[in-house]
Amino acid sequence: xxxxxxxxxxxxxxxxxxxxxxxxxxxxxxxxxxxxxxxxxxxxxxxxxxxxxxxxxxxxxxxxxxxxxxxxxxx
Numbered sequence: 865x866x867x868x869x870x871x872x873x874x875x876x877x878x879x880x881x882x883x884x885x886x887x888x889x890x891x892x893x894x895x896x897x898x899x900x901x902x903x904x905x906x907x908x909x910x911x912x913x914x915x916x917x918x919x920x921x922x923x924x925x926x927x928x929x930x931x932x933x934x935x936x937x938x939x
Contacts, residue, residue: 913921
């Protein structure tokens with residue numbers, strides 16, 4: 865096998881037209897801002913806790929701080 869054929873085999877040579885390459889790259893990396901905004905909104909909706917969960921978290925934090933302060937005073 866010749867060195868040139870080993871380095872660049874005929875089966876792997878791709879010959880594309882210039883316009884086809886550009887269209888293919890644009891199709892892959894096309895950016896749709898509307899879809900991005902919808903995706904961000906969906907992610908934010910999933911991350912927002914309910915009011916009840918937020919209140920329970922604050923109560924738990926308050927209890928923790930009270931217990932911590934009581935332990936520090938008793939030491």
